[in-house]
Amino acid sequence: xxxxxxxxxxxxxxxxxFITVGIAAVLVLPALFGxxxxxxxxxxxxxxxxxxxxxxxxxxxxxGNAIDGAVATGLALAVTLPKAGNLGxxxxxxxxxxxxxxxxxxxxxxxxxxxxxxxxxxESGAPVTMRSRQGYLANGVPGTVAGLEHxxxxxGSGKVSWPDVVEPARRLAAEGFVMSPTFAQHLVxxxxxxxxxxxxxxxxxxxGNHYAAGELFRQPDLAATLARxxxxxxxxxxxxxxxxxxxxxxxxxxxxxxxxDLAQYRPIEREAIRGKxxxxxxxxxxxxxxxxxxxxxxxxxxxxxDLAKLQLHSAQYSHLVVEAMRRAFHDRALYxxxxxxxDVPQAELTHPSxxxxxxxDFDPLRASSSDELESSLSAATESTETTHFAxxxxxxxxxxxTYTLNGNYGNSVTVAGAGFLMNNEMDDFxxxxxxxxxxxxxQSEANxxxxxxxxxxxxxxxxxxxxxxxxxxxxxxxxPTIITTVLQIMLNVIDHELPLTLAVDTPRFHHQxxxxxxxxxxxxxxxxxxxxxxxxxxxxxxRRLYSHESNRVARYFGDAESIMFEAEIGLLLGVSDSRNxxxxxxxx
Numbered sequence: 101x102x103x104x105x106x107x108x109x110x111x112x113x114x115x116x117x118f119i120t121v122g123i124a125a126v127l128v129l130p131a132l133f134g135x136x137x138x139x140x141x142x143x144x145x146x147x148x149x150x151x152x153x154x155x156x157x158x159x160x161x162x163x164g165n166a167i168d169g170a171v172a173t174g175l176a177l178a179v180t181l182p183k184a185g186n187l188g189x190x191x192x193x194x195x196x197x198x199x200x201x202x203x204x205x206x207x208x209x210x211x212x213x214x215x216x217x218x219x220x221x222x223e224s225g226a227p228v229t230m231r232s233r234q235g236y237l238a239n240g241v242p243g244t245v246a247g248l249e250h251x252x253x254x255x256g257s258g259k260v261s262w263p264d265v266v267e268p269a270r271r272l273a274a275e276g277f278v279m280s281p282t283f284a285q286h287l288v289x290x291x292x293x294x295x296x297x298x299x300x301x302x303x304x305x306x307x308g309n310h311y312a313a314g315e316l317f318r319q320p321d322l323a324a325t326l327a328r329x330x331x332x333x334x335x336x337x338x339x340x341x342x343x344x345x346x347x348x349x350x351x352x353x354x355x356x357x358x359x360x361d362l363a364q365y366r367p368i369e370r371e372a373i374r375g376k377x378x379x380x381x382x383x384x385x386x387x388x389x390x391x392x393x394x395x396x397x398x399x400x401x402x403x404x405x406d407l408a409k410l411q412l413h414s415a416q417y418s419h420l421v422v423e424a425m426r427r428a429f430h431d432r433a434l435y436x437x438x439x440x441x442x443d444v445p446q447a448e449l450t451h452p453s454x455x456x457x458x459x460x461d462f463d464p465l466r467a468s469s470s471d472e473l474e475s476s477l478s479a480a481t482e483s484t485e486t487t488h489f490a491x492x493x494x495x496x497x498x499x500x501x502t503y504t505l506n507g508n509y510g511n512s513v514t515v516a517g518a519g520f521l522m523n524n525e526m527d528d529f530x531x532x533x534x535x536x537x538x539x540x541x542x543q544s545e546a547n548x549x550x551x552x553x554x555x556x557x558x559x560x561x562x563x564x565x566x567x568x569x570x571x572x573x574x575x576x577x578x579x580p581t582i583i584t585t586v587l588q589i590m591l592n593v594i595d596h597e598l599p600l601t602l603a604v605d606t607p608r609f610h611h612q613x614x615x616x617x618x619x620x621x622x623x624x625x626x627x628x629x630x631x632x633x634x635x636x637x638x639x640x641x642x643r644r645l646y647s648h649e650s651n652r653v654a655r656y657f658g659d660a661e662s663i664m665f666e667a668e669i670g671l672l673l674g675v676s677d678s679r680n681x682x683x684x685x686x687x688x
Contacts, residue, residue, distance in 0.1 A: 135601045137664070137673035140687025144672035145169050146661035147489035148577070150684035151277055152176035152185065153676075155268035156491050157686035163259035167195060169491035170499035171252045174244070175269035177487060179322060180277060181682075182304070182521060183286060183508045184487035184577060187325070187337070189523040190243035191486075191503025192385045194372060194561045195255050196570060198496035202383050202563070203255075204372040207247020207503075208554040209240030209525040210365065212356035217549050220531040227531045234296065236355030238511040238524035240555070242337075244503055247367040249334040251499065263330045270326040273519070276318035282682050284313040290508055299514035300521065321519030338362045345518045353513065364552070368440075373450070377403060378594055380571065384562040386446065388438045391560025393449050394583045397428040399590070400455035407595040412606070413625040415632040416464070421591070422611045422618055422638065423468055425584055427458045429613035430473045437546030438554040444546070467637030470616035485509075486559060486577035488661045492570065492672055498663075500573045502559040502582070528555035560586045564594075570665045572600075576658035576677075581619075584610045585658040593664075600664045600675045608657040610643075617641045621656050659683060 138144070143166070145156035156173030160166070170193070177185025190209040196202045218225075220232045232238050252265055287294075288310050294300040301307060303319065311317060328336040336342050343362045350357045372383045373392035377399040384392035401424040410417040435445055448454055461468065486504035504523070505511075511524035530547040547556040558580045564572040572593060576585040585608055592603035609620040617639040624630075630640060643655040659680040664673040674685025 135605070135678065137600055137675045138685040138687050140672045140674065141670055142494045142688055143169065143492070144663050144674040144685060144687035145173055145489070145491045146663055146674045146676055146683075146685045147173050147177060148487045148659050148661060148676075148680055148683045149177055149180040149185070150682060150686070151180045151272060152489065153684060153686040155272070156489070157688060158268055159260055159265055160491070160493060161688060162264065163257060164265070165257040165259075165495065166491040166493040166497040167251055167255040167499045168257055168260050168265055169493070170489060170501055171248045171256070172265045172268055173489045173491065174248050174501060174503060175266055175326070176272055177489065178244075178520060179269050179272040179319060179326075181487055183290075184485045184504055186242075186244055186503065186505045186510070186523070187329075187520040188239070188242045188244070188510060188515065189503055189505040190240070190247065190525065191501060192389055192557070192559050192561055193247065193251055193499055193501035194383055194385065194563050195251065196383060196496075196498040196563050196565075197255065200568070202372050202374070204370045204385050205247060205251055205367060206370050206385075206388065206554070207243035207250070207367040208388055208557060209243050209523055210361075211240055211526065211529070211549055211551055211553050211555070212361045213358065213364075213551045214356040215526070215549050215551050219549060220526075232527040232529070232531055233507060233524050234293070234511055236350060236353035236511070236513060238526050239355065239357065239513065239522040240525040241357055241361045241365050242523065243365060243367060245329060245334045245337040246365055247503075250367045255499075262333055266326055266330040270323055270330055273319040273323035273326055276316040279311050279313055279315050279317045280682050281313040282680075283317075284311050284315075286508075287311060293509055293512040297513045299516050300509070300512055303514055303519065304509070319519050321517060323519070325518045325520060338365055342518055346515055349513070349515045349518075352516070370439075375399065375450070377590070379566075380594055381565040381568075382562055382590070383565070384560055386439070387436055387444045387556075388554040389557045389559050390432045390436045391558050391583050391586070392562075393436065393446060394428040394432055394558075395560055395562065395587060396450050397431065397455055397458065398424045398583075398587055400450075400452065401427065401459050402591075404456075407591060408597075412592070412596055413609075413629065415629050415636070418609065418618070418625065418629070418633060419464070419467070419636060419638070420462075421588075422609070423462050424459070425587075425611040426468060426470060426613050427473065428583075429580070429611070430470070431458075432556075433613060435546060436556055438556070441550055441553045442546045465636060467633075470613050473613070486579070486582065487659065488561065488575035488577060490561070490573040490575065490661055490663055492573065492663045492665065494670070494672070496570060498563050498570050498573055500561040500563050500575050502561045502575045502577070504559065504577070525555055528557060529553075558582045562586055562590075564590065569667055571667075572665070573663045574660060575662075576660040578658035580612045581608070581610045581657045584608065585660055589660055589662065600662055600673055604660050604662055604675050605678050610657060615641075619643050661685075
């Protein structure tokens with residue numbers, strides 16, 4: 101460590117002196133020189149795209165509450181962040197009202213009525229990998245429009261109308277917005293996916309004449325769809341002209357979604373998972389998300405250990421956290437699925453006595469073998485291109501939502517005449533028991549394809565309370581790394597007392613049982629620490645994403661969007677992830 105970094109560290113409060121030598125300058129210096137949260141007194145919105153955050157904030161300025169703001173943000177993301185923001189996908193929302201009531205809103209996609217268990221297997225019984233990822237057989241019945249309307253109708257302020265909430269998104273689609281360098285590069289990088297569908301090729305590749313940064317990007321077909329939803333509500337999407345366009349496009353492309361599928365879709369209110377960690381209460385998603393159970397298990401396994409005394413990302417700290425991750429993801433693979441089709445043993449999996457037994461074979465000096473893990477229970481997946489958004493107001497209303505198309509730009513199919521992409525969520529089902537999905541996740545019969553069933557997810561929108569009042573919202577995209585991203589931000593804030601900017605920016609690591617290795621971001625820890633962990637039996641893999649333009653490039657985990665509540669001084673602090681240059685909070 102050089103003398104400048106050392107002197108800066110010594111000048112910091114004790115709670116900020118957390119970093120191993122190898123990454124000190126990377127993490128501390130940006131925080132000291134310009135990396136500050138956005139402050140608001142009345143409202144705060146965070147999302148993966150700054151124009152969508154401002155759309156939500158504008159609705160709150162007009163009198164809406166946090167739920168109104170979150171709904172407007174979700175609709176706007178369908179315009180400004182088409183790789184993950186959506187009308188043709190689905191997701192989850194945790195809502196906490198100022199009166200103390202909390203609810204978990206499930207608007208996850210469902211398998212079409214014509215879907216069946218073996219639809220992604222060939223004649224020999226082998227999985228046909230791309231059938232569940234690209235094209236018309238990959239999409240489930242979308243839930244986003246129904247879910248967002250349900251949230252506004254039942255939990256909004258009543259002070260802003262549905263047309264008002266939709267208007268920012270419609271205007272962005274009709275009038276256009278300036279394309280950022282990141283967005284333009286992303287479209288070029290995925291041009292081959294768009295070429296597989298004429299509508300996607302026309303809209304997102306301009307028939308091969310690629311958009312450049314600084315150009316105005318207009319989406320008139322999407323604007324017309326939003327105008328219909330604005331006038332008729334979700335009824336248009338599931339029963340009206342938009343439904344007709346979806347079904348026509350499915351028929352033409354060989355898809356399975358019918359008018360009956362759309363008419364039968366309903367969002368579901370579920371009882372949120374509520375847990376405690378070091379005196380804080382957290383509220384998060386139950387199945388069909390695996391995130392809440394896994395988060396509760398990992399935090400429960402870690403609570404007996406004094407993490408504050410362990411140097412962040414030291415060998416001892418990383419080993420302990422990885423072993424808790426490993427065990428939770430083992431249970432995820434065995435026991436979790438759609439609770440409307442499978443009796444998920446949620447009470448047993450989250451019982452303190454069971455969680456305490458999960459670490460009974462933990463060795464502080466040696467890595468466990470994922471192949472040798474056992475469980476005392478009887479045994480009865482997903483994309484990185486999700487997006488998270490959240491909103492909070494000074495009254496204490498909070499909405500934390502993660503939704504998705506699953507893979508980048510979903511199944512690459514844009515509904516002809518409607519302007520929005522469909523999901524490839526069917527890949528989150530178990531195509532064949534014992535075969536990994538596109539994210540290396542092994543899953544059980546509990547997550548097999550059935551008509552009307554919702555696939556297992558890792559989305560983990562979470563709200564943390566302190567003394568019964570909102571303290572922190574956190575969520576992220578990233579497939580299975582969503583769970584471990586949310587976990588590490590909570591640990592960074594609660595155990596290590598880091599400022600929220602540092603808690604979000606700190607390099608992340610991940611273990612998901614199988615494959616048996618620690619995936620990590622660049623600069624995760626010092627070479628000496630990694631070597632110590634290797635000697636303990638851990639394997640490592642630097643997270644990578646294949647790019648046709650640059651071969652293999654290092655990949656970062658997620659795009660965490662967080663809000664912290666400074667109740668004593670009446671401030672809401674919004675922090676978007678520095679990993680996403682297009683993300684920014686909006687507050688007032």
